[in-house]
Amino acid sequence: MHISTKCSVAIHCLIFIYEYGESQKVTSKLLSLSTGTNPVTIRNIISSLKKDGVISVKFGTGGATLICPPNEITIYRICKAIEPDFISKLIGVHPLPSPLCPIGTNIHNVLDFSYQKIRNDLCGSLKNITLEDIISDYHYIQQKMK
Amino acid sequence: MHISTKCSVAIHCLIFIYEYGESQKVTSKLLSLSTGTNPVTIRNIISSLKKDGVISVKFGTGGATLICPPNEITIYRICKAIEPDFISKLIGVHPLPSPLCPIGTNIHNVLDFSYQKIRNDLCGSLKNITLEDIISDYHYIQQKMK
DNA sequence: TAATGGTGTAAAATTTAAAATTACAGGAGG
DNA sequence: CCTCCTGTAATTTTAAATTTTACACCATTA
Numbered sequence: 001m002h003i004s005t006k007c008s009v010a011i012h013c014l015i016f017i018y019e020y021g022e023s024q025k026v027t028s029k030l031l032s033l034s035t036g037t038n039p040v041t042i043r044n045i046i047s048s049l050k051k052d053g054v055i056s057v058k059f060g061t062g063g064a065t066l067i068c069p070p071n072e073i074t075i076y077r078i079c080k081a082i083e084p085d086f087i088s089k090l091i092g093v094h095p096l097p098s099p100l101c102p103i104g105t106n107i108h109n110v111l112d113f114s115y116q117k118i119r120n121d122l123c124g125s126l127k128n129i130t131l132e133d134i135i136s137d138y139h140y141i142q143q144k145m146k
Numbered sequence: 147m148h149i150s151t152k153c154s155v156a157i158h159c160l161i162f163i164y165e166y167g168e169s170q171k172v173t174s175k176l177l178s179l180s181t182g183t184n185p186v187t188i189r190n191i192i193s194s195l196k197k198d199g200v201i202s203v204k205f206g207t208g209g210a211t212l213i214c215p216p217n218e219i220t221i222y223r224i225c226k227a228i229e230p231d232f233i234s235k236l237i238g239v240h241p242l243p244s245p246l247c248p249i250g251t252n253i254h255n256v257l258d259f260s261y262q263k264i265r266n267d268l269c270g271s272l273k274n275i276t277l278e279d280i281i282s283d284y285h286y287i288q289q290k291m292k
Numbered sequence: 293t294a295a296t297g298g299t300g301t302a303a304a305a306t307t308t309a310a311a312a313t314t315a316c317a318g319g320a321g322g
Numbered sequence: 323c324c325t326c327c328t329g330t331a332a333t334t335t336t337a338a339a340t341t342t343t344a345c346a347c348c349a350t351t352a
Contacts, residue, residue: 096182
């Protein structure tokens with residue numbers, strides 16, 4: 001498993017909503033076209049972000065808007081919203097070591113020491129980057145393209 | 147994708163080889179039983195570690211031994227040996243954003259800024275932990291179990 | 293007030309990736 | 323020369339992720 005491409009789709013959507021959410025109705029169909037991802041997948045992602053208080057979706061008529069300042073939206077938060085236990089899925093351990101072997105018996109506990117460190121580091125790393133940073137990268141690149 | 151369970155299998159094997167490689171013939175069958183993983187998968191992992199100079203396997207008759215000090219074997223090195231581009235696979239981006247949308251056009255470049263940071267952090271984190279650390283965790287746990 | 297365009301989910305089908313299995317050639321040592 | 327082991331390739335199986343299909347429900351508007 002990897003940090004699901006759902007995460008990059010979510011970021012894509014959030015940039016889109018940030019840029020266009022005020023001026024036009026950003027629907028799952030529109031986001032689906034922009035990201036190249038199925039509308040249902042988009043709706044699931046949007047739904048998770050909504051539950052997390054990052055965006056709001058107009059009832060009935062549709063359209064998403066940001067309701068949280070971009071500097072409070074970290075990549076960690078996005079991943080967590082979409083897939084609550086992404087971090088434990090990210091670094092997996094073989095499931096069936098032999099209970100008859102002293103190493104097999106203990107390998108899970110042994111690896112937990114190190115893997116927990118790695119997971120913590122990674123969380124820190126993901127918390128260090130916000131949507132604000134990414135939007136600013138986007139504007140920078142857009143500028144350069146002109 | 148995630149950090150493959152192959153990595154944890156590899157660590158398991160290396161601990162096993164460290165502990166028993168001198169006193170008995172550690173074959174892929176034995177490792178297969180201890181890890182609960184198919185012998186061919188084990189042989190592939192062992193083969194990668196061999197190419198990386200971490201272990202050596204007796205020709206014809208079989209049996210693996212460590213040929214590298216455990217403090218020089220980082221988790222990063224193990225992952226890299228087993229799957230050379232694991233790091234780029236770990237954090238993926240949706241493959242087909244629309245080229246007709248300014249965000250779709252640039253999303254890959256935009257995310258590269260942030261994702262590269264995350265990848266570098268993760269590599270650092272994985273380089274910080276060596277087989278020596280893990281073996282010492284193993285001995286610690288083994289002691290406690292008595 | 294019925295038609296339109298949108299959301300939210302569930303369930304099923306498809307696709308893709310990971311792992312296991314099967315198969316076999318080739319070396320070392322008894 | 324028989325047995326045990328490695329190294330790899332090819333195939334099959336399994337499991338996970340995505341997409342597709344389906345449909346109930348809400349607002350707006352013609």
